[in-house]
Amino acid sequence: MNRYDLTIHQAHQLLKKREVSALELTKAVLEHIAHVEKKVHAFVTVTADEALRQAAQADERIKSDDLTPLTGVPALIKDNMCTRGIATTCSSRMLENFVPPYDATVVEKLRDAGMVMVGKGNMDEFAMGSSNEHSAFFITSNPWDLARVPGGSSGGPAVAVSTGEAIYALGSDTGGSIRQPAGFCNIVGLKPTYGRVSRFGLVAFASSLDQIGSMTRDVADSALVMNVIAGYDPRDSTSVNYPVPDYTKSLIPDLKGLKLGVPKEYFVEGMQRGVEEVMRTAIAKLEELGATVDWEVSLSHTKYALAAYYIIAPSEAMANLARYDGVKYGFSYEGKNMWDAMEKTRGYGFGPEVKRRIILGTYALSAGYYDAYYLKAQKVRTLIRREFEEAFERYDALITPTSPTVPFKIGERVDDPLQMYLSDVCTLPINIAGIPGLSVPAGFCDGLPVGMQILGKPFSEEVLFRIGYAYEQATGWGERRPQLEKEGK
Ligand code: GLN
DSSP: OOGGGOOHHHHHHHHHTTSSOHHHHHHHHHHHHHHHHHHHOOEEEEOHHHHHHHHHHHHHHHHTTOOOTTTTOEEEEETTBOBTTBOOOTTSGGGTTOOOSSOOHHHHHHHHHTOEEEEEEOOSGGGOOSSSTTOSSOOOOBTTBTTBOOOSSSHHHHHHHHHTSOSEEEEEESSSTTHHHHHHHTOEEEEOOTTSBOOTTBOOSOTTTOEEEEEESSHHHHHHHHHHHBSOOTTOTTSOOOOOOOGGGGOOSOOTTOEEEEEGGGSOTTOOHHHHHHHHHHHHHHHHTTOEEEEEEOOGGGGGHHHHHHHHHHHHHHHHGGGOSSSSSSOOOOOSSHHHHHHHHHHHHSOHHHHHHHHHHHHHHSTTTTIIIIIHHHHHHHHHHHHHHHHHHHOSEEEEESOSSSOOBTTSSTTOHHHHHHTTTTTHHHHHHTOOEEEEEEEEETTEEEEEEEEOSTTOHHHHHHHHHHHHHHHOGGGOOOOTTTTTO
16 A cells, blocks of 8 residues: 555554654655646645654654654645645635744644644635635646546645545535535545634634534544544634543444434435435445434425525625735735725735625625625524424434535536535535534445535534444445546546
8 A cells, every 4th residue: 555545543553663654654645746736736835844844753753652643644734724834825816925923723733743734725715615616726626537626615635635645634614615525535524513623723714604624534534633623722712612522432333223314305406316326325324234214304494504604604704804905914906095905905816706705795794685684594594503403302413415416527617606506505504503514435426426424413523423434334435546547647
């Protein structure tokens, strides 16, 4: 097996036994990046020097037996999390030259655990998008078919983990940005409960929805990353002071005693037939593994989630993005006077999708429309949340597809915002409700990966890990890697 193909726990075993050094592992990953990056374009910045320096430090720690499961393991960070001294662009012209003077809490925690950071991952500008086509810099390709999108907005991180350009990654998820690209690239992506992981140092998109989570090659790795990044942070007032369990304890390979529900509204109209088949087979497998499955659950408010999201998220985004005025930091354009300078800064600095969201949000919050749009969306949000609460009185978890289709072609949806927004129809309600969602590889349809989404009540990540782990161990779908070399792509 190539070194860059290892999982965190496999790499850790080799590092611990000194069968490989952190430096060797890091060099293998950096060489691999140089090789495949031309094809997939997953990185905004490759931080080779930083990585080699951290690898040498990790080797020192290993020598003195002071290692954690993440020490010396190469990782990629989505480019919307602040990294001290390293550009954090949000894949936007607005922040192209922004170098943060501090680390996000999650980055600090990973550094303390001995992370080797190999770079910053490409994304849709300010995390607005589902395909990475809204990056202001370049499009990332799906390694399973280079003509297709990797999903978004954490497309760069998903691709890097899937190809071996990083062993794990951190992404952010406001409406599906971890889970949807994870599903499209055949990796494991977790959006934790709102408040479970600190967002200090995450560039804000929609603050009541944003969460940071792990993107990994298997469920055990996801548990290992969560063990480090979860927990209360006084610097993030929305982070919750609730005990963090050892998530690896939930990796049990059977589902005896668990009650699962399948909400029929997630098998939406327009869903790809092959995806539905994969899902039905996957759920039958969960039954075989010991779970009781109710195939006929109804969450009738699901149909309003997309509309509510596209009021709430742009409204919050519009307020959050007001800070980019060309004065405090980031891109700045000269003008005749203050207003002219601000208009030009924002006009040239933001891309079209970001502007669309700002306009939508401004409209939804404007005096005459606030009640009709924003307030109504918030009421719908409450109904959606309650419906989930009721469902979780009956079921330990709900099972849905992560996306209604396999990865679509580059260019296919980019000119039709509604089509693009529809690709998140299964993931958005989860952020609206603040509950956790895990996407695991479910199988393949026409040679392309399909993700299965597992949902639970707040702070039930352990249950999600247990289900994901049992399924993964029984099927092995996640072990398939894209064959970039073999097919001469
Ligand atoms: N695709 C959704 C959007 O465009 C969600 C993005 C995200 O989760 N950051 O808003």
